[in-house]
Structure formats: C-alpha cells, structure tokens
Amino acid sequence: MNPRAQALLPVFFVLLWSTGFIGAKLGLPYAEPLTFLSVRYVLVIAVMLLVALASRAPWPTSWTMAGHIAANGFLLHCLYLGGVFVSIKHGLPAGVAALVVGMQPLLTAVGAGWFLGERVSTRQWLGLALGFVGVALVVGGRAQIDSVTTSSL
Template sequence: MPLLQPLLPFLFVLLWSTGFIGARFGLPHAEPLSFLFIRYLLVIVLLALLALAARAPWPRDARLIVHLAIAGVLVHGLYLGGVFLAIAQGLPAGITALVVGMQPLLTAASAGWLLGERVTRRQWLGLAAGFAGVALVVSSKINGEVPLGAALLPALVALLAITVGTLYQKRFCPQFDLRSGSVIQFAAAALLTGLAAAASETMVIDWAPEFVGALLWLVLALSVGAISLLNLLIRSGSAVNVSSLFYLTPPLTALIAWLLFDERLTPLALAGFGLAVSGVYLARSTASASK
C-alpha cells in the first residue's frame, strides 16, 4: 500500500471526474433524486455484504454513528443531490462544475480556524491558480446566457455541502472502518434522498441499457471506489490538500467528454487545463512540504 499511496490522488481524480459523464448518460431515463436513491440502495447492499464478509468492525459509539450520518448527508446526500438537481433543471454541467470547483477556496478559508491547519501564501497562490484554470476550461464551453435562479441554487447547496462535509468528517470522524462506516453514511443519505424523491418526484425509471450501465458505473466506480479513496485521503492528508484535488475534476471531465462525445477542447480550454494542473501541484506540494 505505501508504494501505491502517491497514485491514490490521481486515481481519485480520474474516478471522480466521471461523475458528470455518468449523470449525462443516466438522467434522461430517471428523475435526479430517484436516480440517486436507487444508486444509494445498491451501494448500501454492496458495502454491507463486503463489511459482513470481511467481519469489519461496526461503530459502537453513538456519537461516532451520528457524526458519520451527518457527514454522509453532507458529502453524499446534499452534494450529489445538488449536482444532479442542477443539471436536471438546465444548468450546464460545466457551470455546475465551476460552482462546485470553488470548494477548495472555501475549504482553505475555513480550515485555519476550524481545524487549526496553516494555509501558506504559496498554497493560496496555487488554489487561486487552480480556480482560474477551472474558470478558463468552463468558460470555453459556455454558449449563450447562463441560467440562474432555481437552477443555480442546487449547485450552491452542493458547493456548501461538500465543503462543510469535508471539514466535518476531518474533525469529527478521523478514524472509522471504511466499509461499515460508509454503510452508515450512505444509509443517512438514502433516507434523506428517498424522502425528498417521494415528496417531489414520480420515481418512475426507464431501465434502458444506457441507464443500467450508468447506474452500475456510478455505484462501483464512484460511490464505492472514489468515495473510499476520498475517505482515505481525508484521513491521511490535510483538508486543503485533499480539497485541492477537486480543481482537476472539471478539466478532466471536459477531456473525457471530448473522448466520448467529441466535445472539442479549445486552445483556451487547454490553457486552463494546464493552469489548473499547475495550481493543484503547487497547492499540494506546498501542503506536503509543510507537514
């Protein structure tokens, strides 16, 4: 595992970046919260079976269980719910990614007084460069007017949720078994999402092959693979260090969309991609050096 440790952040970014692609494939066949509810149920069953088969320890401290549930609602329920709702209501995926891409700046601004983490001047510079790179990539894909109002609100909720959730888990859930703890987190997210879906959606799903494929990918690669990696990274790194990885998601998503859907990358987008990569490298290398 120590040999693979340096590769974990890059694997996380690769998996996390496919989330918007999976949503693009699946959302035409299901309403957003219903889609997420089914996804959470499958993840809960899979992780519970893995935890039982491996005889993983389950949390016995009631306070830890509550903290895990709150972190699950924030990191899974509200974040993913906000992203899916924003896309479903017409906010372009690129703009959604840009809004959520501000998360490292909010984390850096909050980590100092919430977690006592020191954010250096070079680290701020790297975070700012990363944000500028994301803005360049996304701006190159925006055509016409940006829809605001009701479509933008879920994206803002997602931004706040992933920011607060990362900080909350780092502070209140520093150690837990990833298999059993994730079951608790996804169960809390499923409860909230299921209630919201039942109250606001028809919950009718078109089980087309495209939807099934997107669902399985999001369950296995995102909710199991990427989330497990995120938990490992939160546990082993600083909040700012981990959150800076989210800057690479919109550029890499644009690259994957180019490969799958022939969405062209303009020179401006390529420049932004390089700037985002440089910013993340600067922020992460500075954070690592300061440990």
C-alpha cells in the same frame, strides 16, 4: 495496503469523482434525480462494504462517531449531490455545475480562516491558485469561442 497502491488512491478518487457529472448528464434523462442517486448509493454501499471488509478497515467505536459519519454522509450526498442532480435535471449544464462545485475548496479555505481561525499554508494557497487558473482556462477558452461572431472575423 502496499505503498504503491496507496499512492494511486488519490488518482482513483479523482477519476471516480469527476465522472459523477458525466453520469448525471447521461442518466438523468432516464430517471428522476433522487431515484438515480438512490440506485447509485445502493451500488456504492455494496462495493464499499466489500472493500471495507476486505481491507479490515476500522469501524466507528461509538454511536457518537457513527452519528457524525451519518450526518456527514447526509449533508454531502443527500443535500449537496441531490441539489446538484436536481439542478442538472432542471437544465443547468453539467459543466457549469462542475465548475460551481469546483469552487468549494476555495470557499472552504477562505471559510477555515474566517470562521475557524485555521491558517491555510502557502502551499495550499498555491494549489488552490493553480486549480483556479485551470478553471479560468476552461471558462475563458469557452467564453472566447462563444463570443466570436461572423462580423468579428
């Protein structure tokens, strides 16, 4: 893959990832959460299989490695996204779900230090802080708008 295309991959990832909550909000009135996710996964597997074959991506070299990949996929997609989609189906606003899920990098950084003894660099903390400021701006802006009453005008 050429360097220019490779540089665009993070942007492509963010665009795809961020549309998941929009898709959940739009699709869940018409399908059960796990059915919706199953159809989504079948489509994604088909597309990613073609991408992997076309790019000649390396395949797992052992059953252990394949098992780790499968366990990661199960935890991330079945439990994590299944829980998110079921929550949205039961009335949790998609925006709130996205904000809760958006806290994962912060929790991961804190957990990496506490549980694994890993050091989070200053640059990484700065990135997390900027993301947190963005979340605060979104939530804070809505809180101010929602709290305005006619008597306060």
